[in-house]
Amino acid sequence: MVTIDDIAKKMKVSKGTVSKALNGAFDVSETMRKSILETAVEMGYTKPLRKKEAPRFCVFAVTMAYRNPEDFGSDIITGFRKMAEPAGCTVAIQQLDAAFREANPSFDGYMLEHNYAGALFLDLDLQDPWLKQLHTSRTPAVLLDNYVMQNAATAYIGTDNDEAMYLAIQHLKKLGHQKIGYLSGTLNAYINQVRYEAFFRALQLHGLPCDRELAGTSNHLLENLQVHFPRLMQQGVTAFMCSHDLLAHGLMLHCQDLHIRVPEDISIVGFDDLPICAYTNPPLTTIRQDRTQMGKSAYYALSSLAENIPISTLLLHPQLVVRNSTGAPPVHTDNSCTPDPQ
């Protein structure tokens, strides 16, 4: 455990100067303050919580998908605050945009400088510059849908994707579907890798064909719709599982353009149960993640890490929400993407 004393000795300054710098006092020069912060981070210093001092937490988001009630992150932040604020904690929300990143290259440095006891990350992708730092950071951090192995200061929180895919495939199989395709966002996101593998495990558990050719993945909606979708239709796929609701919704609109009827010609299942799902045409069958409970559980995980309880993974049970985008497969499947005759 690195102490203020250790930092003072290394920098050959007084303990008082280090303490002032770490606590943002005004009578330490900006250069000295930065230099002390950098040394503290290098040495792996983390600020001990004072007894009875309620911690300050920061929620980080790369995209803005939390500002409106219908955004994915909104209920998660609400759930987190519902637990944190009654416990006396302060919760800040910080967007990881370009300007912020330029000003703050170091995660630990930022956390120490702003006196945050822990962080919740909503949407880091695998290339994120801070994700690499999270492998060695000593600052408690909870990652939604991201897993960092071998760091007892980080925890992964999310949905039980194996169960989710099992439920979706079970539903489609019961309706009579035998060949089920998968469309996914880029496998550069950890969550997409997990869902991709979970999809194939579910096919296998239900005894359905699970050739990897049954999946298409892309960062671009258009590639999924114009390349993978017709390829899968030609393979005789009658139902499509999608890695996210927005992709499912895009597919639904594309089918309307092509006069492919949902669910008469193909069935579509989404993932997340965003508020939009109840209002698409037809309303979307999807997997519900209870985002408020997810936020509450994220608070539990983060406050546990801050108390040295080494949570690694915390998953919630998903629910299958059956609406009207799924039905029995067409009686004669002719393996083509031709429009419905009118």
Add this chain to the structure above:
Amino acid sequence: MVTIDDIAKKMKVSKGTVSKALNGAFDVSETMRKSILETAVEMGYTKPLRKKEAPRFCVFAVTMAYRNPEDFGSDIITGFRKMAEPAGCTVAIQQLDAAFREANPSFDGYMLEHNYAGALFLDLDLQDPWLKQLHTSRTPAVLLDNYVMQNAATAYIGTDNDEAMYLAIQHLKKLGHQKIGYLSGTLNAYINQVRYEAFFRALQLHGLPCDRELAGTSNHLLENLQVHFPRLMQQGVTAFMCSHDLLAHGLMLHCQDLHIRVPEDISIVGFDDLPICAYTNPPLTTIRQDRTQMGKSAYYALSSLAENIPISTLLLHPQLVVRNSTGAPPVHTDNSCTPDPQ
């Protein structure tokens, strides 16, 4: 949500009688009480918690491996009680022995009859008659090292086995081992299946040979020692990962009998960090699970389920504890199980 009213209507008795039967009042006949309990269980009735009423929880154990401080279950129960009792909860401990099972065929019935709000199971195996019931039970239940898919009333708690195996294999690889074998208890236990798969994933991640022939599994220590161990030695294995400390310790004693030196001739790694590991000869390198924190987390999971927060999985970070049973592989590996010349 099934109510007392529903049960009364179905049984054509008064609500008062149902209420008395469910609360164990003395002025309801034993036959009537049993009959009402059975109907309540069949209908999926669960007793609602009264506001501010602290719940009663029951910890179930099949074996007695919790009575002494050095037993695996002891610290888990202590951790659970450390959280539960200050919160006003009552915690009972019940051994699932033959007499108990005969008297109590139904899990839900037992829980309802004894007014328990939830259960923690320490050591169910996959053939356990109650495990099947847990797939459809409405009673909150947390299972240590057991996963029940598709029941939002149950949660799996345990160690991050992927991380554990990754750490162990990384350690052995750094020491110079290239061919690592695995000895495991029966794959009839969920936890053994998970560790088995995690072992091979870890080999793969570290770029080591991961032929399934490198593993031996058995319910019987002797089969592991007399059949699998020599078979693996003949394959040129220089380090053995074991699914449990007791198996590792058994292997160590067997090696002493055969004058095979640990770690000079072979390295051995255990799993669990039972108190005995520090006192074996040589002391055992192993994976530590923080059992007290596991118990505390089990309480969190169970109280969450009781409040309808659908926890599915809660895993803790393991730690690699390096002692003296691991070292560099012998310079000349001659692929045989011959004793050390003396």
